[in-house]
Amino acid sequence: MHTDIVSKYKGIYIAMYSAYDEAGNVDKERVKQLARYYTGKGVKGLYVGGSSGEGILQNEEERKQVLEAVMEEVRGELTIIVHVGANSTRESVELAKHAESHGADIISAVPSIYYRLPEAAVETHWQHMIDSTNLPFIIYNIPQTTGFTLSTKLLAKLAAQDKVIGVKMSGESTFELQQYKETGGEEFLVFNGPDEQFLAGRIMGADGGIGGTYGVMPELFVKLDYLFQENKIEEARMLQIKINGIIKKLLSYPSLYGACKHILSLRGIETGNPRLPMLPASAEHHDSLAQLNREIEETVALYTAKA
Numbered sequence: 001m002h003t004d005i006v007s008k009y010k011g012i013y014i015a016m017y018s019a020y021d022e023a024g025n026v027d028k029e030r031v032k033q034l035a036r037y038y039t040g041k042g043v044k045g046l047y048v049g050g051s052s053g054e055g056i057l058q059n060e061e062e063r064k065q066v067l068e069a070v071m072e073e074v075r076g077e078l079t080i081i082v083h084v085g086a087n088s089t090r091e092s093v094e095l096a097k098h099a100e101s102h103g104a105d106i107i108s109a110v111p112s113i114y115y116r117l118p119e120a121a122v123e124t125h126w127q128h129m130i131d132s133t134n135l136p137f138i139i140y141n142i143p144q145t146t147g148f149t150l151s152t153k154l155l156a157k158l159a160a161q162d163k164v165i166g167v168k169m170s171g172e173s174t175f176e177l178q179q180y181k182e183t184g185g186e187e188f189l190v191f192n193g194p195d196e197q198f199l200a201g202r203i204m205g206a207d208g209g210i211g212g213t214y215g216v217m218p219e220l221f222v223k224l225d226y227l228f229q230e231n232k233i234e235e236a237r238m239l240q241i242k243i244n245g246i247i248k249k250l251l252s253y254p255s256l257y258g259a260c261k262h263i264l265s266l267r268g269i270e271t272g273n274p275r276l277p278m279l280p281a282s283a284e285h286h287d288s289l290a291q292l293n294r295e296i297e298e299t300v301a302l303y304t305a306k307a
């Protein structure tokens, strides 16, 4: 039986980008600068090495370097969830043990990708990671990229273990999200994945969110969560609509990550280009990205101004 898990870990987690130097190598100083930038903004923590963090585009050593930089910079200040999913179970277990030895708070993983695996194989894959450390584990369900949909049957089986404390639900169905919450129970964490549906996910039972676009506007998601908690649903809906206008523009670029990383660079936070095949923002988009950055900054100023 899980106790106090939800109150301990609920909240807003930024799916953090990785930071590279001009040659495309992991740059630990830049990772630290980015992690530092996210402190003091009201978020609960960071989700490191996930989709936005390009963990699956990095080798094992690089993934370790990114996590080490994060831990060296913000350990104790932010709750750190590490994505340790790799295609082989062996590598995932190695990353899980590394995460534990460096003080990460929680591990998480997608299924193995490329092979179309039966549920029993995905279960075994996750179970090995779970058994390899004493850390809590959060299932990462993102069927639109992995091709694997977490069934409530498997969720129930995994959630029966003390170490399995939650699921990051990146599928778009808020009905399934609600079913996951019902299956896992009140003391099982459900994180909303699609940033565009944060409020909808919260209304249907999510305890918080983990998202990639939070990285360029964490203040807005912290505010949105606050409005939901205060039961100011109409105000929250207006903010979600404002956020969605921004996300729609972000998604219109060659890659979401390239756009977000360029916006961060306009604020003095250099993280390099995303790693190919993720396309960088190209020069022709710099003007519109500068305009979008101003729009985000104005919205943040508006929503964080004292009433």
Ligand SMILES: CC(=O)N[C@H](C=O)[C@@H](O)[C@H](O)[C@H](O)CO
Pocket: 015, 051, 142, 144, 145, 169, 170, 192, 193, 194, 195, 196, 210, 211, 212, 213, 247, 251, 256
């Ligand atoms: C498919 C995907 O990567 N989803 C992310 C996490 O769940 C989201 O944070 C999106 O990046 C975001 O909602 C923009 O569509």
Ligand SMILES: CC(=O)C(=O)O
Pocket: 015, 016, 047, 050, 051, 052, 053, 193, 210, 211, 212, 213
């Ligand atoms: C978006 C998200 O949650 C991730 O990048 O893993």
